[in-house]
Ligand SMILES: Nc1nc2c(c(=O)[nH]1)N(C=O)[C@@H](CNc1ccc(C(=O)N[C@@H](CCC(=O)O)C(=O)O)cc1)CN2
């Protein structure tokens with residue numbers, strides 16, 4: 001398998017084949033993720049939230065994160081890791097919070113970031129993902145730590161999302177030393193996912209079973 005992938009990358013039509021294999025993995029993992037029961041998803045999400053909170057506490061004590069620093073988190077949709085509790089904890093801990101918004105321009109869409117404030121309200125955006133309003137647009141460079149969604153990951157920091165390249169583009173403008181921490185169920189972590197030149201590697205993956213430090 002691994003040999004095939006690197007062969008594919010070296011051929012003229014490699015990118016297409018590589019993307020189709022990303023697509024197969026994406027579909028397979030989305031189907032697999034749909035098999036977890038609601039109870040399991042809640043329990044696993046609770047465990048992932050505990051890991052995330054303790055990581056933030058450790059980083060505050062070690063001085064790697066300043067009190068009041070800005071954290072990026074996503075509102076979950078469908079069968080993703082449930083982030084509602086983590087969102088409240090981040091606010092309670094006194095951090096600033098930003099979330100992604102799909103922003104439509106004339107002929108393409110990009111991700112922008114909005115601050116979440118005390119008076120922020122939520123409404124369903126594209127794909128029924130809750131989006132804040134009013135939008136208070138902020139630059140990605142103010143974010144000290146990113147919690148990120150995704151479909152499939154590998155311990156080397158590889159990530160597959162929904163195939164729009166939204167986060168790859170957003171993160172391409174973010175300093176490499178800013179932690180990018182994926183929140184995922186353990187079955188979303190595969191031995192290896194195909195990678196493309198534009199993929200931005202994850203720093204860590206938090207699952208219900210373990211904290212993976214990506215190499
Ligand atoms: N919670 C969450 N928020 C996020 C992302 C994400 O992955 N998760 N995004 C990361 O980029 C951006 C939105 N990107 C998305 C891109 C494509 C689809 C999409 O194709 N959705 C399918 C359903 C997929 C499913 O069944 O799980 C659809 O609506 O048909 C969804 C979100 C910003 N916000």
Ligand SMILES: Nc1ncnc2c1ncn2[C@@H]1O[C@H](COP(=O)(O)OP(=O)(O)OP(=O)(O)O)[C@@H](O)[C@H]1O
Nearest residue numbers: 159160161162163164165166167168169172196198
């Ligand atoms: N930095 C970038 N600049 C320009 N195009 C990009 C960049 N990153 C990704 N893309 C484009 O986005 C498309 C989707 O990429 P990919 O399949 O890796 O998405 P993904 O990581 O699964 O999705 P997402 O980031 O939305 O969760 C690719 O066709 C690629 O050309």
